[in-house]
Amino acid sequence: MNRFTKLVNFELSRFMKIYLMLIALTIIVQVAGVIVKSNEYMARADKAISESMIPVAQFVEQNGAITFLDFARSLWFMASIGICAAALIFYVFLIWYRDWVGKNTFIYRLLMLPTNRLNIYLAKAISIVLMVLGLVSVQLIILPLENSVFKWMVPVDLRSDMTVGQIINGDYLSMLIPRTFTEFILHYGAGFMAVSVLFTAILFERSFKWKGIIAGVGYVIISVIIFALPILSTIFLNKNYLYPLELVGLEVVLGVIVTAMSIWLGNFLLTKKVTV
Amino acid sequence: MKRYWRLIVIVTVVILTIGAFYIKSSLAAGNYPEFKIEKISGNERLINSVILNGNYTAGNSMGESVKVTPDGSEYNSNQSFIERIQGLYNNKIYRLQQEYRGFMRGKTGSITSYFEEEETLAYAEVINQSVRISNNDMEFDIAVLNKENDETISFTVPVPNRAMYTQVYVEDVQMTDDTLKVVTRNFSKDGGNAIYLYSFDIMKQEINEDERVAITGENENNAMNHLGMISASDQTAAQKYIIFSKDSPDGQDVQGYIVYNLETGEQRTLEPSQDLSGDALAYDNEYLYFSTGNQIVQYNIETDEITAEIDLPSQDTSNGDMQRNTLPMLHVDSDKMYLLTGNPGKKTSQNIAVIDTTTGETLYNGQLTSKKPIDQNGALHIFDIQIGS
Numbered sequence: 001m002n003r004f005t006k007l008v009n010f011e012l013s014r015f016m017k018i019y020l021m022l023i024a025l026t027i028i029v030q031v032a033g034v035i036v037k038s039n040e041y042m043a044r045a046d047k048a049i050s051e052s053m054i055p056v057a058q059f060v061e062q063n064g065a066i067t068f069l070d071f072a073r074s075l076w077f078m079a080s081i082g083i084c085a086a087a088l089i090f091y092v093f094l095i096w097y098r099d100w101v102g103k104n105t106f107i108y109r110l111l112m113l114p115t116n117r118l119n120i121y122l123a124k125a126i127s128i129v130l131m132v133l134g135l136v137s138v139q140l141i142i143l144p145l146e147n148s149v150f151k152w153m154v155p156v157d158l159r160s161d162m163t164v165g166q167i168i169n170g171d172y173l174s175m176l177i178p179r180t181f182t183e184f185i186l187h188y189g190a191g192f193m194a195v196s197v198l199f200t201a202i203l204f205e206r207s208f209k210w211k212g213i214i215a216g217v218g219y220v221i222i223s224v225i226i227f228a229l230p231i232l233s234t235i236f237l238n239k240n241y242l243y244p245l246e247l248v249g250l251e252v253v254l255g256v257i258v259t260a261m262s263i264w265l266g267n268f269l270l271t272k273k274v275t276v
Numbered sequence: 277m278k279r280y281w282r283l284i285v286i287v288t289v290v291i292l293t294i295g296a297f298y299i300k301s302s303l304a305a306g307n308y309p310e311f312k313i314e315k316i317s318g319n320e321r322l323i324n325s326v327i328l329n330g331n332y333t334a335g336n337s338m339g340e341s342v343k344v345t346p347d348g349s350e351y352n353s354n355q356s357f358i359e360r361i362q363g364l365y366n367n368k369i370y371r372l373q374q375e376y377r378g379f380m381r382g383k384t385g386s387i388t389s390y391f392e393e394e395e396t397l398a399y400a401e402v403i404n405q406s407v408r409i410s411n412n413d414m415e416f417d418i419a420v421l422n423k424e425n426d427e428t429i430s431f432t433v434p435v436p437n438r439a440m441y442t443q444v445y446v447e448d449v450q451m452t453d454d455t456l457k458v459v460t461r462n463f464s465k466d467g468g469n470a471i472y473l474y475s476f477d478i479m480k481q482e483i484n485e486d487e488r489v490a491i492t493g494e495n496e497n498n499a500m501n502h503l504g505m506i507s508a509s510d511q512t513a514a515q516k517y518i519i520f521s522k523d524s525p526d527g528q529d530v531q532g533y534i535v536y537n538l539e540t541g542e543q544r545t546l547e548p549s550q551d552l553s554g555d556a557l558a559y560d561n562e563y564l565y566f567s568t569g570n571q572i573v574q575y576n577i578e579t580d581e582i583t584a585e586i587d588l589p590s591q592d593t594s595n596g597d598m599q600r601n602t603l604p605m606l607h608v609d610s611d612k613m614y615l616l617t618g619n620p621g622k623k624t625s626q627n628i629a630v631i632d633t634t635t636g637e638t639l640y641n642g643q644l645t646s647k648k649p650i651d652q653n654g655a656l657h658i659f660d661i662q663i664g665s
Contacts, residue, residue, distance in 0.1 A: 005280060005283065006280075008283055009279065009280045009282060009283040012282045012283055012286065013282055016282060130283075130286050130287065130290065131286075133286075133290040133294065134286045134289060134290055136290075136294070137289050137290050137293035137294060140293050140294065140297055141293055160334065162334065165300075165301050165353075166334070169340075169353055177297070179301070179353055179357070179360075180298075180356055180357040180360075181298045181302075182356065182357040182358070183357050184294070184298065186357075238403065238404060239382050239384075239403075240382060240384060241381055241382045243362075243373065243377075243381070244361040244362060244364055245358060245361060245362060248361065
């Protein structure tokens with residue numbers, strides 16, 4: 001256990017600088033987005049009201065009151081979230097490959113540790129999950145702050161206020177932060193499954209080099225097919241035999257199977273097949 | 277411990293933030309206004325089992341679906357995940373799924389595909405139609421459940437002349453004895469559409485009759501007039517007639533109604549007249565209900581006379597709203613009529629009335645109210661009046 005904690009902490013430390021930069025970038029870009037978008041709208045309102053002498057109420061009726069969703073749907077927001085997502089997906093690969101690069105290949109030392117090699121695999125997976133959840137938490141913390149900045153920038157008769165809950169449920173953010181805790185577990189459970197499948201594919205490549213790439217890609221395809229089996233069968237049979245709750249239950253079972261298979265295979269490759 | 281500070285910080289932040297978020301969202305009622313039905317006059321018991329299904333929108337968000345009852349409102353967002361995914365269906369379909377789980381498995385289609393009587397549950401849908409594949413495989417998927425002995429008869433039959441159509445949509449299903457009648461709207465490849473009636477012999481498992489009831493473009497002046505189906509107040513109940521309106525191409529003016537008697541196969545056209553003007557809302561057996569703007573007219577299509585006129589609660593038009601008022605919503609349940617009037621939004625309130633259809637007497641009058649004033653951009657749109665669970 002102690003060994004494992006050490007490994008997780010170690011993995012986190014190695015990415016910490018870039019991770020903190022991602023957090024800083026998210027905060028700066030999003031707050032800047034709120035300010036820029038508010039100013040744009042205010043400039044438009046000012047122009048209409050002072051130059052064309054349109055009353056405030058009429059301007060709101062014609063253009064719609066500005067809501068926080070106007071930022072959430074803007075490039076400022078989407079790009080900042082997209083960059084973080086892309087960086088973490090990239091790091092899913094880098095977290096393994098960086099160990100093989102360099103003069104003193106670090107993987108030697110990792111594999112020589114007097115610990116079960118499964119710990120190395122799981123520590124890397126848990127680190128990725130923690131970093132994803134960390135970024136989601138940062139988003140949750142800065143949303144109310146951004147909402148305050150918005151309220152402070154735009155006068156009350158030009159805006160329509162939303163609570164943080166409404167902002168999240170009202171849009172694509174509900175993918176990252178679902179409405180209920182059950183869905184949260186389901187979404188991030190699926191995320192963990194995806195990470196484990198990719199890890200195992202990477203280990204296929206590390207074990208068998210060129211042939212391993214084919215094996216890795218093949219493994220990803222097989223995993224996707226197993227997980228999507230109920231949905232694929234609906235498409236091919238053109239009939240939906242399962243009730244929604246049954247479908248969710250089946251997906252959970254299949255997800256657990258795919259995850260367990262990936263971890264078991266990953267452990268096998270790491271213990272028996274991996275080459276340095 | 278000090279060496280692990282990164283791990284400790286991340287884990288603590290994640291647990292505290294995400295934990296706090298879900299605890300808070302399970303406690304807070306979503307900050308949406310709490311609606312209820314408040315009595316103005318009449319017998320409150322009549323409205324006890326009424327559920328108004330609607331959607332509350334604030335600003336430009338996607339809105340939240342909500343059920344309003346006399347006691348209060350329940351928002352979709354406050355439901356658990358499991359409650360929510362089970363509530364994906366139309367309420368009536370959901371009830372049928374709970375009661376006849378085996379029969380309903382794999383059945384798609386909207387509520388118009390179902391017919392329910394005391395002893396029978398029938399289903400008809402046109403399957404194998406999609407934009408991807410050519411629709412030459414279109415088939416009727418028919419199933420009839422005998423509720424008493426729990427026996428199901430199911431079969432598929434190719435849609436006659438299916439190569440002509442791009443889409444076939446089931447508008448209504450009716451059943452008498454062993455004959456299942458399916459009313460469909462067939463969209464043909466040349467752009468027009470027609471109402472068809474297919475009769476199925478359930479015992480022989482085949483189509484024994486198909487008939488074109490009406491087609492667009494029949495009218496000489498308006499080649500592309502539109503056929504609007506008037507929906508029965510209870511879409512799964514047995515009906516003697518099917519009624520549709522012949523609309524002008526823009527769908528604004530009604531040029532008459534076609535009434536088709538399902539028992540005799542006779543068809544006649546009701547021309548618009550002094551008595552027959554306004555917007556048709558729904559029908560229930562021989563009664564067709566219109567809204568003239570300030571009255572609801574009950575019209576007997578067998579005797580061709582107005583059998584009742586019910587005054588609508590006066591609507592506030594002082595806001596200078598040039599738009600047409602939203603049509604009242606109507607639900608007829610045996611001899612009682614449930615009527616929802618008024619525009620969504622803050623300007624006018626929405627009223628609900630229960631009216632005796634035989635005497636025209638108002639048995640109950642109530643108003644949709646919210647505890648705290650609703651947001652200036654907020655609006656509650658009711659799209660369905662449901663009686664009982």
